[in-house]
Amino acid sequence: MKKIEIKMPALKSDGGPIMLCRWGAQPGDRVETGDVLFEAEAAKTVSEIEADAPMRLTALLCEEGDEVEPGTVIATAEVEAETE
Amino acid sequence: MIYIDTRSEDIAYNLAAELYFATEKLPGEDAFFMWRVTPTLVIGKYQNALEEIDAAYAREHGISVARRLSGGGTVYLDRGGWQFAFVTDSAPGASGSSDSPGSNSCSDGAAIEFSRFVTPIVAALRQIGVNAELTGRNDIAVGGRKICGNAQYRIKNRTVHHGCMLFDTDIDELVRATTPKAYKIESKAVASVRERVVNVKDVLPPERAGMTAEQFRDEIVFRVAHRRYEITPQDRARIEALADERFRAERLLYTLAPKFEMEKVVRTAGGAFHIGLTVKNGKILSCGVSGDFFGAPDAAERIGDALTGADYTPSAVREILSRFDGLLFRADAEELTRGLFE
Incomplete structure (x- = not known):
């Protein structure tokens, strides 16, 4: 398994903090491609952020309601390691 | 378009x-x-x-x-x-x-x-x-x-x-x-x-x-x-x-806000209820009740215990509080529920 970091995307073109509103999964949960990892709100817009690959969440580093800067690591997960 | x-x-x-x-x-x-x-x-x-x-x-x-x-x-x-x-x-x-x-x-x-x-x-x-x-x-x-x-x-x-x-x-x-x-x-x-x-x-x-x-x-x-x-x-x-x-x-109105803590004083003819709530994902995580209201000696503690873990919606809270209607003097579930949500 390969460990990965999940970061808050840059949702606003002018930067600034983004609120993490809701986690869509909890540590230990397996998440499939397209499942909602979390929802975030910035600039009066609520965005669902989906998993781009199957993974198992290992830790959540932010609480619902926290405001974080884009690029902040907000969770960790494990994905299948790629094989040659 | x-x-x-x-x-x-x-x-x-x-x-x-x-x-x-x-x-x-x-x-x-x-x-x-x-x-x-x-x-x-x-x-x-x-x-x-x-x-x-x-x-x-x-x-x-x-x-x-x-x-x-x-x-x-x-x-x-x-x-x-x-x-x-x-x-x-x-x-x-x-x-x-x-x-x-x-x-x-x-x-x-x-x-x-x-x-x-x-x-x-x-x-x-x-x-x-x-x-x-x-x-x-x-x-x-x-x-x-x-x-x-x-x-x-x-x-x-x-x-x-x-x-x-x-x-x-x-x-x-x-x-x-x-x-x-x-x-x-x-x-x-x-x-x-x-x-x-x-x-x-x-x-x-x-x-x-x-x-x-x-x-x-x-x-x-x-x-x-x-x-x-x-x-x-x-x-x-x-x-x-x-x-x-x-x-x-109804639950959709109350369950989506991030975790919050709230203190309210609900005044009734039977006295004041000081109610402190911590709510997360629409559930009451903890509830403390005190005040100068008249009722059974352990009513405050029993109300707090009963509300802890309940859904944070008027209907759920009203149903739980209605179990205490006979234990409180000049205060009822409807009045307390409105006091909490309004």
Whole structure:
């Protein structure tokens, strides 16, 4: 398994903090491609952020309601390691 | 751009129709909606209902309360205003794989974009002689006074853009209804921003004076959309189901706000109840009760224990408190529930 970091995307073109509103999964949960990892709100817009690959969440580093800067690591997960 | 006329003044049905055409029945091109409702307070998806609305005022004045899926603050709607919505594909790249080192493995969330939706509305307003302009907060204003606020949600690579247009809204009622009671609440919920507003009807050019709300809608729709789509009976059945599931249930008003802590004093003829609550994901995590009310010696502790773990909705709290009606002097479940939620 390969460990990965999940970061808050840059949702606003002018930067600034983004609120993490809701986690869509909890540590230990397996998440499939397209499942909602979390929802975030910035600039009066609520965005669902989906998993781009199957993974198992290992830790959540932010609480619902926290405001974080884009690029902040907000969770960790494990994905299948790629094989040659 | 197709225009979808919901032919409904039910807030839940209209919000459900937008969701339906965003996620279930993709019309093949961008869709535009323009609808209005009877007096309604609509809170943003992650707002705390208690912080944003005066529930007692809304109940006494027949104002409905609903939660939408887009962000931003609380708005007051009535039949004098129009809500428009664009339902489109999100901008390219909104859910593409990140190719940065140490890939995120989540959609990269393209930058939020309002001008694509607000610009055609501003253009349509200008064509009918309203000197509209886009503000820094992505609102539409005339002479520095807001006529239209905007918000969005993005779901499954689709964007739903909402606009709330004041045409002939009761501004006095808008101000009263969006002024919440001062509660002592510690929360991280999204707060509303209150601004100066004006109705479009009051800034129309002289040659358009007397324009009705329906004429105004037709003028906008004519300039934004090029054909109509008629909702089918099959569409309607599914939209009604979505309205029940996503917008009508009481719990939806109270369960989406981030964790919050609240202290309230509910005064009854039998004395004052000091109630402290911690609520997360719609559940009461902890509840402490004290006060100078008359009742069974251990009533305070038993009420607190009974409410801990309960759903934070008026019906759930009322049901639990009703078990104590015989143990309290001159205070009942209905009075305490209203005190907690209003």
